[in-house]
Amino acid sequence: MDIRSHAFDRLRKLFSGGLDIVEYAGLLVIALATTVAMYQEAMIMVAARRASLSDLLLMFLYLEVLAMIGQYVKSGQLPVRFPLYIGMVALARYLILDLKDMTEWRMLAVTAAIFLLTVAVLVVRYGHVRFPYREDAEKDSGKAFVRE
Numbered sequence: 001m002d003i004r005s006h007a008f009d010r011l012r013k014l015f016s017g018g019l020d021i022v023e024y025a026g027l028l029v030i031a032l033a034t035t036v037a038m039y040q041e042a043m044i045m046v047a048a049r050r051a052s053l054s055d056l057l058l059m060f061l062y063l064e065v066l067a068m069i070g071q072y073v074k075s076g077q078l079p080v081r082f083p084l085y086i087g088m089v090a091l092a093r094y095l096i097l098d099l100k101d102m103t104e105w106r107m108l109a110v111t112a113a114i115f116l117l118t119v120a121v122l123v124v125r126y127g128h129v130r131f132p133y134r135e136d137a138e139k140d141s142g143k144a145f146v147r148e
Contacts, residue, residue, distance in 0.1 A: 024073075031069050038062040057093040061086060081121055088117045 041058055045051045068082040091114045095107065102110075 027069050027073065031066060034062050034065045034069075038066075054093055054097050057089055057096065061089050061093070064089065080124055084117050084121050084124070088114050088121075091117070 038059060041055065041062070045055050064082065064086045068078065068086070071082065072078045091110055095102075095110045095114075099107070
């Protein structure tokens, strides 16, 4: 029984290590692709000799993706807020770009979606502060407030 348990532990460590390699390789590809896309967008703005609000929002989306990757590499966790922020900025950019061609109902729908994502961020933040995970509560037990 002990030999099986030891073999299973070794197999699990090997599998986990392989997944870690694939995970970090994927993060590297995403980071490089985001950096290249950001550079290309900057060159388009330089060539056009102007930067519009939609260009700036796109650059902000790229920065959020890079920040999300950085947060994941540092902590090993991905806060659900980052994709929510990316969704809000993407919807705002969509609203700005297609405002002229949108019906009133579509505009209201996109605005409502942004509002719902905002509420979701508030709920997640409140839940994290009010009901922290055990690890967070143990880490922050000596602090006056819980920080995410």
